[in-house]
């Protein structure tokens with residue numbers, strides 16, 4: 421398995437230009453995954469009989485304070501090694517997300533099914549493009565957000581709307597939704 425992981429990393433290094441920040445993010449993700457796989461293969465015989473420690477279980481969830489995120493802004497958190505996009509949507513962005521007919525969607529899903537009731541301004545999605553796993557652009561104010569105001573993936577041009585739903589390009593499905601719950605007015609627990 422370690423050989424396969426190494427081959428994957430070598431392949432990623434030869435095909436991804438590290439000068440591009442977005443591709444660097446992908447490289448970090450791929451490299452991180454390979455390291456986890458490699459360590460897992462070596463460590464498994466030693467830890468097979470052990471129960472997970474409490475601190476390991478605690479790492480499976482994170483808490484994020486949304487209060488500092490201004491309207492229209494988004495930030496990236498990391499949960500279980502994955503980028504999580506947290507966006508404070510404007511009234512206009514919510515209106516566009518809610519008003520999009522489902523028959524215009526590649527992966528039909530209503531906006532209401534992608535946010536928590538009463539908390540429509542907060543969109544929480546896994547920031548990994550469903551095409552080949554790049555991290556789409558759109559969280560920084562200087563980033564391109566594509567024609568639908570959400571995120572733009574420069575790999576092959578997939579575009580996501582303000583609900584994180586794929587609207588254009590080769591990505592087959594919407595940005596994933598992590599399990600999360602509000603534990604305060606502007607505080608969430610992911611995982």
Ligand code: FES
Pocket residue numbers: 549550551552553554573574575576577578589590591
């Ligand atoms: S990984 Fe997003 S378009 Fe290819």
